[in-house]
Amino acid sequence: MRHTAVADPDSELTQAQLAARYGLSFAGDRPKLAAYTRQLWSYRHFVSAYATAKLVASFSTARLGRVWQVLTPLTNAAVYFFIFGIILGTRDGINNFIAYLCVGLFVFNFTSSTASGGVQAISGNLGLVRALHFPRGCLPLAVMLTQLQHLITAMVVLVGIVLATGEPITVEWLLVIPAVALQSIFNAGLAMGMARVGAKITDLKQLMPFILRTWMYGSGVLYSVDRFAENLPHPVLVEIVHANPLLVYIELIRHALLEGSPLSSPVPQLxxxxxxxxxxxxxAGFIYFWRGEMEYGRG
Known part of the structure; x- marks a missing residue:
């Protein structure tokens, strides 16, 4: 009896062709940008839970616990008010300097803490990155969300300060919501960009305090930015200072909460x-981080 050989339809195909036919991909291959975005969205509950857990853990060893979310910004405001407002006299020409200063500190701290945390989002969680499979973008996004929760608590305190110092409640207070939303998007991209840089240059975290301190002095946190800009040698540098994103977000929230707050640019331009x-x-931060997705945790 003769047996007729049946040809295998896959025998003539290369490995690449077989992979394409059966929808296979390289292990550890970077997903497409749209697919990566969908992955991050599917992990949104993890990001929220992780951010809340980090927030609770950060105060777990303190006797007063999460009360420090309120005490820390208030203590900073008191110190800066004494040094800059009273000793150096930067409050001259600014109505309600206490509220002016608190807005600057609270809003600046939202971005500065996000940037600092973003630098260590990957490098400080290598055990988690190497042990579990998940979109690494969850980590810098959790950093931003943690700091957003800090800001929300601080804003409750800020409202009390604004009212206690005589500011009236106006409909413009509602503009704080879109301003914070835009700053949150900015911070998310910043955290993701800093996370990739920090994963490559681990010493960057040592430089961040100096970078952020310099950024603070150019952001009109402690005084009107005009005091800073008037000493710059070239008008182009003044325009750069006025376009500083932190100054923009700080001034939008000051304009919403405080009457007569000095602004460096017209409100529509802000x-x-x-x-x-x-x-x-x-x-840009999202795309930059995504392009390095498969590098994190290696080496």
Missing amino acids: WIMAVAWAVVIGV
Whole structure:
């Protein structure tokens, strides 16, 4: 009896062709940008739970616990008010300097803490990165969300300070919501960008305090930015200072909460710059982090 050989339809195909036919991909291959975005969205509950757990853990060893979320910004405000407002006299020409200073400190701290945490989002969690499979973007996003929770608590305190110092409640207070939303998008992109840089350059965390301190002095946190800008040698540098994203977000919230707060740019221009910074840094930081997705935790 003769047996007729049946040809294997896959025998003539290369490995690449077989992979394409059966929908296989390389182990550890970077997902497409759209697929990566969907992965992050599917992990949104993990990001929220992880951020809340980090927030609770950060005060777990303190006797007063999460009361320090309120005490820390208030203590910083008291110190800076004494040094800059009283001793150096930077409050001259600024109505309600206490509230002015608190807005600057609380809003600046939201971004500065996110940037510092973003630098260590990957390098400080290598055990988690190497042990579990998940989109690494969850970690810097959790950093931003943790700091957003800090800001929300601080804003409750800030409202009390603003009312106690005589500011009236106006409909413009509602503008704080879109301003914080835009700053959150900016911070998310910043955290993701800093996370990738920090994963490559682990010594960056040592430089961050100096970088952030310099950024603070150019952001009108402790005084009107005009005091800083008037000493710059070239008008182009003044324009750069006025376009500083942190100054933009700080001034938008000051304008919303405080009457007569000095502004470096017209309000419509501030909103345009706020949207532009959120879109540019939010998108660029996300793409930059995604491009390094398969590098994290190696080496």
